[in-house]
Amino acid sequence: MKVNGKQALGFLAIGAAAGAVLALLYAPKSGAQTRRDIRRFSRKTVDRLDDLQLDIRDHVGCMVDDVNDMVRDGIRTGKKVSTKTYEQVMDALATAKKVVEDGKNRVERILA
Numbered sequence: 001m002k003v004n005g006k007q008a009l010g011f012l013a014i015g016a017a018a019g020a021v022l023a024l025l026y027a028p029k030s031g032a033q034t035r036r037d038i039r040r041f042s043r044k045t046v047d048r049l050d051d052l053q054l055d056i057r058d059h060v061g062c063m064v065d066d067v068n069d070m071v072r073d074g075i076r077t078g079k080k081v082s083t084k085t086y087e088q089v090m091d092a093l094a095t096a097k098k099v100v101e102d103g104k105n106r107v108e109r110i111l112a
């Protein structure tokens with residue numbers, strides 16, 4: 001038996017209708033209950049996404065605050081270290097200057 005396009009379309013329509021009837025007969029819930037469940041699921045999903053978004057914002061905000069605190073601490077520590085280092089360099093230069101002066105005085109005494 002050869003099936004033409006109209007017959008194939010008819011078989012398809014009959015099959016779809018039969019499937020829809022079977023689905024309605026064996027559906028565990030009515031259409032209203034299914035729509036209610038879908039709305040409830042959608043609301044819960046949106047609520048969960050909102051909560052997740054808030055959690056991510058809070059977490060990122062805390063991370064930014066922590067990084068800011070670390071940078072501030074690093075700058076403070078750097079300033080302290082640079083101040084101490086500057087003082088140490090100046091002390092070393094003063095000591096070197098004194099040693100050079102003492103050496104110069106010794107040489108002058110020896111040559112005199």
